[in-house]
Amino acid sequence: MLTAKEVEVVLTAALAAPYEARLSCGCGRAYVAADAAWSAELKRIFGKHAGDARYTDRGKGETGSDLRRLHDAARAANAAWGPVSRRLAGVTT
Numbered sequence: 412m413l414t415a416k417e418v419e420v421v422l423t424a425a426l427a428a429p430y431e432a433r434l435s436c437g438c439g440r441a442y443v444a445a446d447a448a449w450s451a452e453l454k455r456i457f458g459k460h461a462g463d464a465r466y467t468d469r470g471k472g473e474t475g476s477d478l479r480r481l482h483d484a485a486r487a488a489n490a491a492w493g494p495v496s497r498r499l500a501g502v503t504t
Contacts, residue, residue: 442488449481
């Protein structure tokens, strides 16, 4: 499992890459890793209620917490990967 800092390093590189380079820089893998790290932290903190917390402000964590850093990393990874995945799928809007 990646730490919040490791996820941040991967995402910084992915977001800095030109669009075409994102296909080869691992944006999809970065998103999966970031989301898995955030999900693991949610489960550690909220246990069986992690799924519910994920979709509320509680799931974002407090400012400066590992949970917040992991949440923000997962959202940034999604933002980087989203346009690439839609383009690969042929979605133009």
